[in-house]
Amino acid sequence: MAHDAIVAEELAYWYGELVAVDHISFRVAEGEILGFLGPNGAGKTTTVKMLTGLLRPKAGKALLLGMDVTKNTKKVHEKIGVCFEDTNLYEQLSAVENLRLFARLFGRSRFNANALLKAVGLEGREKDKVEAYSKGMKRRLMVARSLVNRPEVLFLDEPTAGLDPTSAESIRSIILKVRDRGATILLATHDMMEADKLSDRIAFMNQGKIVALDTPHNLKQQYGKRSLKAKVSTQSGELEDREIPLDTQETPNAISELFAQEKVVTVHSEEASLEDIFIRITGRGLVE
Amino acid sequence: MNLRIIGALISKDFALFFRNRFFALVTVLGIVAYTIVYFVMPSSVDESLKIGLYAPVMPPVFEQLQEEGLEIEVVESDEALREAVTEGQYMAGVALPADIMEKLLLGQKTQITLYFASDTPEEIKDAVGVVIRELAYLQIGQPLAIEVSEEILGPDMIGMQIPPRDRLRPLFAIFIIMTETLGLATLISEEVEQRTIQALLVTPMRVKELFAAKGTIGVGLAFGQAVLFMAIVGGISSQPLIILTALLLGAVLATATAFLIASVAKDLMSVTAWSIPVLIILIIPSIGILLPGTLTGWVEVIPSYYLVDTVHQAANFGAGWGDVWRNLLVLLGFNLAIVWIGVIALRRKFR
Numbered sequence: 001m002a003h004d005a006i007v008a009e010e011l012a013y014w015y016g017e018l019v020a021v022d023h024i025s026f027r028v029a030e031g032e033i034l035g036f037l038g039p040n041g042a043g044k045t046t047t048v049k050m051l052t053g054l055l056r057p058k059a060g061k062a063l064l065l066g067m068d069v070t071k072n073t074k075k076v077h078e079k080i081g082v083c084f085e086d087t088n089l090y091e092q093l094s095a096v097e098n099l100r101l102f103a104r105l106f107g108r109s110r111f112n113a114n115a116l117l118k119a120v121g122l123e124g125r126e127k128d129k130v131e132a133y134s135k136g137m138k139r140r141l142m143v144a145r146s147l148v149n150r151p152e153v154l155f156l157d158e159p160t161a162g163l164d165p166t167s168a169e170s171i172r173s174i175i176l177k178v179r180d181r182g183a184t185i186l187l188a189t190h191d192m193m194e195a196d197k198l199s200d201r202i203a204f205m206n207q208g209k210i211v212a213l214d215t216p217h218n219l220k221q222q223y224g225k226r227s228l229k230a231k232v233s234t235q236s237g238e239l240e241d242r243e244i245p246l247d248t249q250e251t252p253n254a255i256s257e258l259f260a261q262e263k264v265v266t267v268h269s270e271e272a273s274l275e276d277i278f279i280r281i282t283g284r285g286l287v288e
Numbered sequence: 289m290n291l292r293i294i295g296a297l298i299s300k301d302f303a304l305f306f307r308n309r310f311f312a313l314v315t316v317l318g319i320v321a322y323t324i325v326y327f328v329m330p331s332s333v334d335e336s337l338k339i340g341l342y343a344p345v346m347p348p349v350f351e352q353l354q355e356e357g358l359e360i361e362v363v364e365s366d367e368a369l370r371e372a373v374t375e376g377q378y379m380a381g382v383a384l385p386a387d388i389m390e391k392l393l394l395g396q397k398t399q400i401t402l403y404f405a406s407d408t409p410e411e412i413k414d415a416v417g418v419v420i421r422e423l424a425y426l427q428i429g430q431p432l433a434i435e436v437s438e439e440i441l442g443p444d445m446i447g448m449q450i451p452p453r454d455r456l457r458p459l460f461a462i463f464i465i466m467t468e469t470l471g472l473a474t475l476i477s478e479e480v481e482q483r484t485i486q487a488l489l490v491t492p493m494r495v496k497e498l499f500a501a502k503g504t505i506g507v508g509l510a511f512g513q514a515v516l517f518m519a520i521v522g523g524i525s526s527q528p529l530i531i532l533t534a535l536l537l538g539a540v541l542a543t544a545t546a547f548l549i550a551s552v553a554k555d556l557m558s559v560t561a562w563s564i565p566v567l568i569i570l571i572i573p574s575i576g577i578l579l580p581g582t583l584t585g586w587v588e589v590i591p592s593y594y595l596v597d598t599v600h601q602a603a604n605f606g607a608g609w610g611d612v613w614r615n616l617l618v619l620l621g622f623n624l625a626i627v628w629i630g631v632i633a634l635r636r637k638f639r
Contacts, residue, residue: 052490074492082490088483090300092307097300104296105491145487 003066005030005153005184006051010060013046020046022208023060028186028201030152033179035199035216036188037274043208044188045085048155051186052082064153078106081151085158085188087138091131095122095141098130099148106149119177120144121170136167143171147178154178157188172198192274202274206282216274223277227270228255232262239265289500293493297501298508301475305509311471315509318467319517322460326521329453339416340378340403342369344386349427366401373403380404380416392428400424450604452578457523458599459574461514461535462592466570468510469542469549470563476502476550476634477559485638495638499631506543511536518603527602530612534598537616540623541591545570547630551637573597591622 006028013021021043028034036044049055051062053073062069064076090098096113103111117126120140130138143159156175160168175198179185189195195202196216204212204219212219220226226246231239242262244254246269258264272280306312338359343350346362363369366383373381381403385391391398400420404413479485488498514535518524524531545566553559573593576583577600587593594615601607601615 054486054489074494077490078492080490082487084483084486086483088487090304090484091482092304093300097303101296101300102487102491105293105488105493107292107492149491 003030004028004063005032005065006034006186007063008047008051008060009063011047011050011057011062012059013043013050013055014058019208021050024205024208024210025060026203026210026213028184030184031179031182032200033175033185033187033198035195035202036186036205037190037192037195037202037278038205039190042190042205044190044205045157047205048082048157048186048188052080052155053077078149079152080155081146081149081153082155083142083146083157083159085161087135087142089130089138089141089145092129094127094129095133095144096126098141099145102145102148108149111148116144116147117141120174136163139163139167139171140174143174147174152183154183154185155188156185158190159187160189160191160194168194192278196274204278204281206278211281212277219274219277220272223272223280225272228267229270230258230262230267231265232258233265290492290494290497293497294501294504297488297493297498298505301501301505304475305471305505308471308474311474314467315471315513318464319513319520322464322517323520326453326456326460329451329456331451331453337380337412337415338378340369340372340381341384342366342381343384343388345384345389347384347389347392347423347427349423350384370403373405376405379408379412382416382420392424395428453521454604455578455600457518457521457603458577458596459571460521461518461523461599462538462571462574462596464513464517465510465535465538465542465595466545466567466592468506468513468539469546469567470559471509472502472506472543472546473549473553473559473563474556475505476546477553477555480550480637481555489638495635498638499634502547503540503543503627506546507536507539510539510542514539523599523603526604526606527608530602530607530609530616531599533616534595534602534612534619537619537623538592538595541570541595541619541626544623544626544630547634548626551630551633591619591626594619594622 004027006026008024008026010023010025011021012019012023024043024047026034036047038044046055050057051064051069053069053076056070065079067076069076090101093101095117099113099116100111103113114123114126117123120143122137122140122144125133125137130141133141139159139161143156146154146156154175159175160171163171172194175185175187185198187195187198199216201213201215202219203210212223214222228244228246228251230242230244232242234240242258244251244258306315338361341350341360341362342365343362350360361378363372363381369378369381369383372378383401383403385399388398388400402413402416402420404416479488485498489495515524515532518531518535549559549562549566553562569590570592573583573587573590573596576587576593577596598607598612598615598619601612
């Protein structure tokens with residue numbers, strides 16, 4: 001049975017009167033990807049900062065790999081990688097220099113910067129100053145930097161925000177490779193598609209609280225409305241829509257009647273999206 | 289303290305400093321420009337007072353005027369004397385009347401005219417007037433019934449006045465040191481502004497190692513450049529240990545000041561805005577050396593006074609440890625206080 005790599009117990013943080021994180025608790029197992037889904041200002045970044053030791057929790061406790069983050073900050077930092085939401089690279093240095101600096105900080109003497117840059121698709125531009133990079137290249141370098149120490153726990157805060165689909169997909173494939181080698185990943189994002197694709201479980205965060213936490217499948221099962229949608233041709237030759245709710249006692253009969261009595265042109269099932277579920281739970285959208 | 293981490297941070301900051309074209313240029317140009325200005329400035333002080341004299345009849349006592357510090361040149365006419373004084377050939381012109389000897393011998397009053405250019409300092413006018421009156425008394429055999437004796441307090445600088453360029457050395461040294469305040473403050477504030485500090489803070493690096501690295505790079509750059517400049521202009525040939533100690537403490541002062549500025553500034557513009565008044569204040573004590581007598585006791589509240597005074601005393605007067613220990617101690621005290629405040633202020637900003 002996998003141990004918990006991340007444990008948050010009643011974590012809370014507030015800025016003056018504003019409660020950013022309101023006593024949240026959750027666990028992430030080793031090798032698991034937990035998607036942290038919520039709109040801007042929901043408290044995702046503050047939670048990541050507390051879990052990574054950048055902020056001292058006002059209340060509660062954060063444990064990483066069994067260590068209290070506030071008491072063993074340095075040891076925790078040796079085991080984690082963090083990719084921040086804002087690009088914070090040394091723009092006057094090259095990609096290689098950026099990675100080598102962090103490798104030295106982590107004490108990795110035999111670090112192969114070029115291999116890592118190749119893995120994130122930055123080969124050929126290793127020696128260029130980062131200021132000359134495109135936004136997508138900078139994000140890839142940010143991800144590469146977070147992997148310099150082969151972290152056991154990886155925190156990714158909006159890793160694909162604002163990227164073109166190709167760059168975003170390339171970063172997603174890197175994330176999956178990292179998970180495949182056994183790392184635990186906490187993925188804070190407001191991109192529901194991304195969370196759906198990558199996460200083993202998803203935590204919905206809203207106004208500093210976790211309002212739902214489960215696998216994408218279970219969330220959809222629990223909160224979503226599945227249905228069968230069909231287009232039928234009427235006697236006058238016009239197309240009309242038919243919708244049959246799934247998961248009810250009447251569903252089998254309704255489907256039989258549809259095919260027996262009407263001329264079905266197209267038919268497909270429809271699942272609720274994470275965004276639909278989030279709106280249903282919180283009454284607000286993911287992107288505001 | 290992890291030396292590997294500190295070393296990594298220092299190499300990073302060193303690279304960033306010299307990749308910032310502005311600071312790289314200012315650093316190199318500063319040393320080159322100050323060195324050129326130093327060597328262009330006069331290397332000696334002309335202590336003589338050059339006076340033009342028109343004398344249709346030369347009284348014997350005036351012939352003895354070629355004394356120490358008084359250089360007399362006889363001109364042919366009153367008109368030529370006026371012209372020469374106007375053109376600045378002489379500090380003063382003395383025109384004697386043709387009947388001077390007759391009137392002096394008869395005990396009558398005579399008229400001696402002194403010519404001065406419009407920008408002649410008042411003290412030169414007074415001095416020349418006194419000299420002429422004394423000569424007149426001597427000529428008529430009535431010397432003043434007083435005896436004047438001179439006592440020089442401190443080193444007697446007659447004949448070995450400090451050349452202007454040597455007075456400028458402490459000023460240039462402090463310029464070089466304090467310029468690094470601007471550079472280091474910018475490096476730190478950029479680290480905060482671009483949030484690279486956050487990336488560092490999630491590595492095994494500790495904040496004290498970050499301060500150690502920033503402090504080392506700041507002190508190293510300021511001290512290295514100041515020593516280089518002083519070595520080029522011969523400023524450490526006298527009392528090198530004292531001067532190096534003073535420059536090192538000055539570099540620490542510049543670094544601590546940079547910490548303070550970086551704790552309140554947000555970007556290059558605000559670093560510059562904060563740095564300029566601070567640098568002006570820190571440079572004020574150098575003016576007292578350049579223009580003696582222009583500053584009063586209040587200047588001792590400025591920390592850089594103890595740096596400038598030490599360098600000046602040691603480089604120009606050969607002052608020893610016994611003369612400057614108090615200066616160095618006070619400077620060290622200021623440094624400890626400013627470093628402490630700067631580190632606390634910056635720590636808050638890093639969070």
